[in-house]
Every structure is written in C-alpha cells, then in structure tokens.
Amino acid sequence: MGNFIIVIPIICFCFVFPISKIKAETDTITHFQSLSKNQTLVSKNGEFELGFFALDNSTNHYYLGIWYKKIPGQTIVWVANREKPATNPNFVLLIINNTTNNTLLLSHNNNVVWSVSVARKPKNPVLQLLDSGNLVLREQNNDDENEEKNYVWQSFDYPGDTLLPGMKLGKDLRTGFVRRLTAWKNKKDPSPGTFNWEMDVTKWPEPMQRIGSMKQFSSGPWIGVDYGSKPTRKNPSTFEYVYFSNKDEVYFSFYLLNNNSVSTRMVLDQATYRRLYLVWINSDQEWLVYNSLPRVFCERYGVCGPNSNCDWDKSACDCLRGFRPNHTGGCLRDKPLNCESDGFVKYVKMKVPDTSNCLYLNQSMNLVECRDKCLRNCSCVAYANSDIRGEGSGCALWFGDLNDLRTLPDAGQDLYIRVPASELETKNGRKIKIGIAVGVTIGVLCGLVLVFFLVRKGRTRSILKDRSKEEQEEDPKVPLYDLSVIVSSTDNFSHKNKLGEGGFGSVFKGTLENGQRIAVKRLSSGSGQGIKEFKNEIALIAKLQHRNLVKLQGYCIQNEEKLLIYEYMPNKSLDFFIFDQTKKRVLDWNTRFNIILGIAKGLLYLHQDSRHRVIHRDLKASNVLLDDEMNPKISDFGLARILGGDQTTEITRCVVGTYGYIAPEYAIDGNFSVKSDVFSFGVLLLEIVSGKKNRGDQHQNQNTNLIEQAWNLWIEGRPLDLISEDFKESCNGSEALRCIHISFLCLQQHPHDRPSMSFVIMMLDSEICLPQPKQPALFVGEYYSSLNKSNLISGNELSMSILEAR
Known part of the structure; x- marks a missing residue:
C-alpha cells in the first residue's frame, strides 16, 4: 500500500503514539504533533505561513493553504485541497508514521479531504515550511533541509495558479509527471479553471498558455539567451529566467538575482486570461503588475493564421513571401515548391513558429549545414539556429504550416523560409531594375514620367472599373456554423x-x-x-x-x-462605462484618450485605408466594444454602406442610424458621406470627455443637448468645466481641451467644413495649430422631432452589441 497525505477529524485520532499540538510559532511538525484550525506554521525567516483559511468569510468552506506572512491581505500562493473544501471546522493536520504508511492528515467526519502519494517512507518524517514557500516532507535527522533530493514530497511539485521563484514548470521525462499551473475559477473558488500554462514537450520544448485545449500564448522555445518571443520586461536585470533540459526532465523557472527580500510571483488570472508578473512594493503596500502576457494583438497565439506574420509595431498581419491570403484565415502558397530549385527568404527579428511540427537537431550543427539539411528534405519548409549566442549554432527544421509567427521590435532571431525559385528570381529582377533606373539620365527619366502620366490618364478609369468589378465578384469565405453548434x-x-x-x-x-x-x-x-x-x-x-x-x-x-x-469582447461596450455613475470611474484620462485614438484609427481605415470606402452610419458609444485591454473596436456594420470608385457621397430616402448621432444633412436630406461618420465621431468625442449622453435627462435644461451645452461653455471661456469630475485628477488639461476643440470641428453644420479622419488623427496626435471652429450644428432638438421616427432603424440607443464581462 502506498503512503498518503490526508486530513481527518481531531475527534477520530486512534494511534499507538501520543499526539500533541504545537505550542509556539514554528516551521515544522513531527509525527508526534498536529496543526489545528487556529494554528499555523511559519517559515524560519517569517516569509510564508501555512494554515487554514476560508474565502469571503465563509463559515462552511475551509482550505489548507500557504500565504505571505509579512504581506497584509493574505495573498494565497498554494492550496492543498483546492478541489474539495472541508465543510466542518473540526479538522487537523498531522503526520502518521506506522508500519504501513506515512500520512499527513486533514479530514472531517472520517471523510478524506486531501491525499497525496509518496514514493518512499522516511523513518522520522517531519513536515517543514521553507522560506521559499515550499512545503516539504523529509527525514528529520537530515541537516540539509534545502536539498530537493532529500524530499519525500513537496508542494512545489503541485502548483496551483502561482509560480514562485525556484518552482518548476515542466515535465519529468522518466515518469511523465507534469508540473503545470491552472488558474482559480474565480476569486471565491480556488478549484481549477480553464486557463492553464505548461511546458509543451516537443522536439524543441516551449512554454504554452491555453484556454481549455486552445493555445493562447507561447513564449517560444529557448534560443540560448532567452525564450524566443522575448517580451519586453520593465525590470529585466532583476530576474534570471531558466530553461533546463536533459534526458530526465525539462522545465522553466525563474529566480531573483540581487534582492531576495523582494516578493515576486507569476499568477494565472482566469478573469483576463493573462499571466501576471507581480512584485510587492512595500512603500506603497500593494502588488505592482510589471508585466502581463499576452499584452498586444500580435502576442495572441496564431492571430494571423498559418503562414502569416504579425508585425508587432503595426499590429497587422501579412502573408509570408510566396503566399497569398486564404479566405478561411491565414495564407496559402501561390505556387507549389519544386524541391530541386527552391531557395530561402531570410526574415529577421522573428519569433520562430510553433515547434509542434519542428525537428530539433544537434547543437553542433552550423547554419550552413542546417540549410543543406532542410534543402535536401523536400518536406522541410523553414530552418533556423536553435541557439543564437555568438555566431549561432544548432539546427531546427519545420514541416507543414508555419504557425504563430511574429516580428519583434527589438529581439528575435533570423528565420529562413522556403520559397519557389520564381520568388527568388522576382527579387533579383527587382534589384536589376532598380540599378538600371538609377543609371538613367535625368532627361530620359523625365520623358518616361511624361509618358507614364499620359498613358495613365487614359487608362485610370478603366483600371478602376476593372478592379471594382473584380472585387465585387469576390465571395468572402466566412465560416458557416451549424445551428446546433450555436444552440449548444x-x-x-x-x-x-x-x-x-x-x-x-x-x-x-x-x-x-x-x-x-x-x-x-x-x-x-x-x-x-x-x-x-x-x-x-x-x-x-x-x-x-x-x-x-x-x-x-x-x-x-x-x-x-x-x-x-x-x-467576444469581455469589457462590454463603451457606453457601459462612460454613462454609468459607478463604472465611469474605471476609465482614467489616459484610457479615454487611447480609446478616442483607437476609434479614430478604425474610422480612418474604413474611410481611406480599406479596399472599399465604407461609411458606418451608426457610430455611437454602444457600437464601440472594448477588449480585455480596453482597446476599442468598432462593431455593428448592419447599416454600413460601401461607396465605389471616386464616389464620396450618396443620397437615400431611408434614413437610418441613432437619434443624437446623425449628421444634419443626413437626417434632413438623406445625404450621407464619410463626413457623416465624422459628425458622429464628434458627438462621441464630447460624450467620452464629459461622461454625458448627447441626449438624455442628465442636462439641467431639458431643451439643451450636450453639443449646445459644450458650445456655451466654449464661448464663455470655460470649456474645461465640461470634463467629468470622475477623472479630473488624472486628466491632462491640454489634451482634453484639444479633444473638445476637435469635436467642434467635427460637428460643423456643413460637411465640407469638417476635417477628414486622417486630419483628425494628426490633430489628436500632434501639437499642430488647430483652426477655429464655427458654431456647430445645434439642430438636434429643433429638427429631430419633425422626422418620422419609423425611418430611424436604430432609434433605440441600446445596442445589440453590448457585451458583458465574464
């Protein structure tokens, strides 16, 4: 029979040796002692404490756990019985040592709450809480208490949602034992959630975060100096990040380098699906989040699909050379590989692809040998050094699709991707053409330019028509779901x-x-x-x-x-925050300004940078969703219209949109354009700054809308009085004033007086001198009452795109 760690009620003790409770603060108990509900173990230097706790002052759910002793608030770092709380206060922790087993005891009503098998039986077992936060079962007469090989059992082998310095995230290759992190379900329930983090033991192992079984973020494999993705860290010199791999085990861990008095931990947060790096700031008496992963668009696993690269700086996806977009996501090869005549394109500052379909070769191989190895294998699609130190060494080969590629701003490594010979010829051909162009005389160049414009003048309209027709004929392959899947x-x-x-x-x-x-x-x-x-x-x-x-x-x-x-957008929509008396305090000024910039960039893309000129026609706070980082995303395109070719305006007899956001020329004459969206943006800008709706009962004068109220303050020289009191302390006055000024420019009565979204972004993102606004359109209360409300399809200000945070 194996040895176990369990918990049983104090009233059920029946042993052949006496049991005594601990009487003073100590870091150990022996098999002659017990630990009851109101007692704790404290590590030697007072760093950690082990005891029983209840969440939210619960009186019927008790857990055995470890927390920081010196930090207020009982920050839990480990829970023994996280899946099965004790429901009776009469429990005790102790060690049984007899001829059949060794057992730590914790149970009630003779029901075992928690048990752990041990591999071997010590003669004189002692349970000790170390200053590392590790709870260990070891031989009492062994003086070297910090030697891991002497532990019969240790809590570090069974992490919960927290990784402490010295803990391992990895796998024992001999036994198959896995050390992984799993988030709490929520703050009130420490049982395992769906968010987890473990070492993917491939030919070239890499730590991987998942939501359920779905990959969410990869740190990349170890490349000699760091993990391949090398996210920017605020305090890179404070910690040492470790990768260890041999025939027996592979793991990741981290350590403090210089200041062992600083408390730090990594925690999986189920609510945000992020791994948080936390440091205790004693002067502020709070935990500082100095990093969280994933942080940006490009760090989300496979966000661009197979064979596509995510550019960190642009937050944009591009197909790899020799590939074209696939309507179902990612990219496909333009032309098949030939094998005998293929070559390689070099990409720099790359996080290498997912290593699940990677072959990792010996460390002594150089890059030339690695290239030859890939070239001789017709199935090999990419190669790279596995260690970038010095001139580089080792070889990694990839087969099949290349997933989770991204260009990094200040790190990464060289990656060589296989392409057909025709792609290499195109590249060389371009170089030759450039060389010839440089050598052409000024006179010839001017002649060529003149011919170019003469030809272009006659062909432009035809080209645009052909392109427009071609794009209209495209059938976007959006995944079609079966109703039963959605119902479920x-x-x-x-x-x-x-x-x-x-x-x-x-x-x-x-x-x-x-x-x-x-x-x-x-x-x-x-x-x-x-x-x-x-x-x-x-x-x-x-x-x-x-x-x-x-x-x-x-x-x-x-x-x-x-x-x-x-x-799914976990933070609902913008109106959920800015119009709620309590939740509006969550958005400080920096967050609001970033939301304003994001909305402006989204509109610019619709109006100018997308393949079609798109007019949204229903831009409002409830149609701006917020992701888990409070980044805005414009939603709800059911009323949007595409303008073709050189078209900039259109007239309709069916006016659609939302009362309070519609431009005057659209509401009255049905004339809409990109400047109609600019007007809606101006309304939204005032709402974000003031925390008030353009129309509603929050204004003292029921006949005065937000635009008129803001303009009155402007001409009185008191525009900053418009700013909501909820974030005035964090507000940058000059930025807020600039936003109010820009809003009036967007709200001009005549469309031609309103700026384009490209100019709006320039005004928001620089210190250029702003033109003086004329009186904005104050027609809303005067004219909307005469409109046929049945024509306002989205007259309800509640949005079907309001999303609730989990």
Whole structure:
C-alpha cells in the first residue's frame, strides 16, 4: 500500500503514539504533533505561513493553504485541497508514521479531504515550511533541509495558479509527471479553471498558455539567451529566467538575482486570461503588475493564421513571401515548391513558429549545414539556429504550416523560409531594375514620367472599373456554423447568456467546445434587418481587418434563424462605462484618450485605408466594444454602406442610424458621406470627455443637448468645466481641451467644413495649430422631432452589441 497525505477529524485520532499540538510559532511538525484550525506554521525567516483559511468569510468552506506572512491581505500562493473544501471546522493536520504508511492528515467526519502519494517512507518524517514557500516532507535527522533530493514530497511539485521563484514548470521525462499551473475559477473558488500554462514537450520544448485545449500564448522555445518571443520586461536585470533540459526532465523557472527580500510571483488570472508578473512594493503596500502576457494583438497565439506574420509595431498581419491570403484565415502558397530549385527568404527579428511540427537537431550543427539539411528534405519548409549566442549554432527544421509567427521590435532571431525559385528570381529582377533606373539620365527619366502620366490618364478609369468589378465578384469565405453548434454554445440562447439587445435583435455569449468564447447576434424575426442587411454585414466585415474593428468569426442561416458570430469582447461596450455613475470611474484620462485614438484609427481605415470606402452610419458609444485591454473596436456594420470608385457621397430616402448621432444633412436630406461618420465621431468625442449622453435627462435644461451645452461653455471661456469630475485628477488639461476643440470641428453644420479622419488623427496626435471652429450644428432638438421616427432603424440607443464581462 502506498503512503498518503490526508486530513481527518481531531475527534477520530486512534494511534499507538501520543499526539500533541504545537505550542509556539514554528516551521515544522513531527509525527508526534498536529496543526489545528487556529494554528499555523511559519517559515524560519517569517516569509510564508501555512494554515487554514476560508474565502469571503465563509463559515462552511475551509482550505489548507500557504500565504505571505509579512504581506497584509493574505495573498494565497498554494492550496492543498483546492478541489474539495472541508465543510466542518473540526479538522487537523498531522503526520502518521506506522508500519504501513506515512500520512499527513486533514479530514472531517472520517471523510478524506486531501491525499497525496509518496514514493518512499522516511523513518522520522517531519513536515517543514521553507522560506521559499515550499512545503516539504523529509527525514528529520537530515541537516540539509534545502536539498530537493532529500524530499519525500513537496508542494512545489503541485502548483496551483502561482509560480514562485525556484518552482518548476515542466515535465519529468522518466515518469511523465507534469508540473503545470491552472488558474482559480474565480476569486471565491480556488478549484481549477480553464486557463492553464505548461511546458509543451516537443522536439524543441516551449512554454504554452491555453484556454481549455486552445493555445493562447507561447513564449517560444529557448534560443540560448532567452525564450524566443522575448517580451519586453520593465525590470529585466532583476530576474534570471531558466530553461533546463536533459534526458530526465525539462522545465522553466525563474529566480531573483540581487534582492531576495523582494516578493515576486507569476499568477494565472482566469478573469483576463493573462499571466501576471507581480512584485510587492512595500512603500506603497500593494502588488505592482510589471508585466502581463499576452499584452498586444500580435502576442495572441496564431492571430494571423498559418503562414502569416504579425508585425508587432503595426499590429497587422501579412502573408509570408510566396503566399497569398486564404479566405478561411491565414495564407496559402501561390505556387507549389519544386524541391530541386527552391531557395530561402531570410526574415529577421522573428519569433520562430510553433515547434509542434519542428525537428530539433544537434547543437553542433552550423547554419550552413542546417540549410543543406532542410534543402535536401523536400518536406522541410523553414530552418533556423536553435541557439543564437555568438555566431549561432544548432539546427531546427519545420514541416507543414508555419504557425504563430511574429516580428519583434527589438529581439528575435533570423528565420529562413522556403520559397519557389520564381520568388527568388522576382527579387533579383527587382534589384536589376532598380540599378538600371538609377543609371538613367535625368532627361530620359523625365520623358518616361511624361509618358507614364499620359498613358495613365487614359487608362485610370478603366483600371478602376476593372478592379471594382473584380472585387465585387469576390465571395468572402466566412465560416458557416451549424445551428446546433450555436444552440449548444449559448445553452439554447438562455437568458443568463444574454449580453444585450438592440433594434435588430439580441446578443448572447457562447462558448465553443474548444473553449473559445464568442458573441452571437441573433436577428429577431421582426427586426428591420432582413436577409439583404444580414448578407451586407457578412460580406462587408469579412473584408475588413483592423485592430480597431470587431472581427467576424462566422455566421449561420438555418430554419428561421439568422445569426452572426463575432469575437467576444469581455469589457462590454463603451457606453457601459462612460454613462454609468459607478463604472465611469474605471476609465482614467489616459484610457479615454487611447480609446478616442483607437476609434479614430478604425474610422480612418474604413474611410481611406480599406479596399472599399465604407461609411458606418451608426457610430455611437454602444457600437464601440472594448477588449480585455480596453482597446476599442468598432462593431455593428448592419447599416454600413460601401461607396465605389471616386464616389464620396450618396443620397437615400431611408434614413437610418441613432437619434443624437446623425449628421444634419443626413437626417434632413438623406445625404450621407464619410463626413457623416465624422459628425458622429464628434458627438462621441464630447460624450467620452464629459461622461454625458448627447441626449438624455442628465442636462439641467431639458431643451439643451450636450453639443449646445459644450458650445456655451466654449464661448464663455470655460470649456474645461465640461470634463467629468470622475477623472479630473488624472486628466491632462491640454489634451482634453484639444479633444473638445476637435469635436467642434467635427460637428460643423456643413460637411465640407469638417476635417477628414486622417486630419483628425494628426490633430489628436500632434501639437499642430488647430483652426477655429464655427458654431456647430445645434439642430438636434429643433429638427429631430419633425422626422418620422419609423425611418430611424436604430432609434433605440441600446445596442445589440453590448457585451458583458465574464
């Protein structure tokens, strides 16, 4: 029979040796002692404490755990019985040492709460809490208490949601034993959630974060000096990051270098799906988050799809050379490889691809030998050094699709990707052409330019027509979901999963089988959006790819259901924060200004940088969603319109949008353009700065809307009085004043007086002199009452895209 660690009630002790409780502060108990509910073990230097605790003052759920002794607030770093709390206060911790087993005891009503097998039996066992936070079972007469080889059992082998300095994240290759982190379900429940982190033991191991079984973030493999992704760290000299690998085990760990008195830990946070690096700042008496992963768009695993590279600086995806976009995501090869005549394109500052389909060769091989090895294998698609120190050494080869590629701003390594010979010829041909062009005389060059413009003048319109026709004929391949999958993911559209409601229907939160969270927009049968608008939204969003636009994941048309599946935004929509008296305090000025910039960049993409000129026509606070980093994403394209060719305006007899955001020329004459969106942006800008709705009962004068109130303060010389009191302390006065000034420029009565979104961004992001605004359009209260409200399809200010945080 094996040896176990368990807990049993104090009233059930029946042993052949006496048991005594500890009487003073100590770091150990022997098999003659016990630890009850109101007693603790304290490590030798007082760093950590072991004892029993309840969450939220619960009286019927008790846990055995370890926390920091010197830090207030009982920061828990380890829980023994995280999946099975004790429900009775009559429990005790002790060691049984007899002829059959060694056991730590913790149970109630004769029910075992927690048990752990031990490999061997010490003669005189002692349980000790170390200053590292490690709880160990060892031989009492062994003086070397910090030697891991002498431990019969240790808590460091069974981490919860926290990695402490010296703990290992990895795998014992002899036994298959895995040391992984799993987040708490929530702050009130320490049982394992879906967010986890472990070492992926491939041919070239790499730490991997997952949500359920879905990969979420990879640090990349160890490349000799650091892990391959090398995220920027605020205090890189404070810690030593370790990678160890041999035939017996592979693991990651970290240590403090110089200041052992600083408390630090890594924690998995289920609420945000991030790994947090935390340091205790004693002077401030709080934990400082000095890093969190993933942080940016490009760090999300496989965000660009196979064979596509994510540029860190641009937060944008590009196909690798020799590949073209695939409508289902990622990129496909333009031309097949030839094997005999292929070559390689060099990419620098790269995080190498996922190593699950990588062959890791010996460390003595140089880069030339590695290239030859890949070239001789027709299935090899990329190669790189496995150690970048010095001139580089070792060899890693990849086969199949290349996943999770990204260009890093200040680190990474060289990666060589296989391409057909034609791609290499194209590159060389371009170099030759450039050389010839440089050598051409000024006179000849001018002649060529003149000919170019003469030809272009006659052909431009034809080219634009051909291109427009070609793009219109494209059929974007958006994934089609089966209704049963969506019904299952939303629990049959249950009320508990309902996120919001708007003019076209309701939005529900869903979770797919792989753990991916989605937002499902369910169009109501009586909504104004029919099949035409539905297909318009699918076709439009599928072609729009920008970090400040919400991403369409798929759709479903089945039976009577019309469903759109979007990426899930955990922080709901902007109106959820700025118009709520309590939640508006969450958004300080820097966050608000970043949201303003993000919305502006999203609109600029729609108006100018996308393949089509897109007018949103329903920009408002409830249609701006916020991701887990409070980055804005414009959503809800059901009312959007595409302008073709040189077209800049269009007229409609059906005015759609939301009361309070619609431009005057659109509301009155049905004339909409990109400047209509600029007007809506101006309204939104004032709402973000003031924390007030453009229309609503919060204004003292019911006949005065927000625009008029702001303009009155402007002409009175008191524009900063508009700023919400909730963030005045964090507010940058000059930036806020600039935003108010820009809002008036966007709210001009005539469209031609409003700036373009490119100029808006320039004004927001620089100190250029701003033009003086004329009186903005103050028509809202005067004219909207005469409009036929049935024409305002989105008259309800509640949005179907309001998402609820988990």
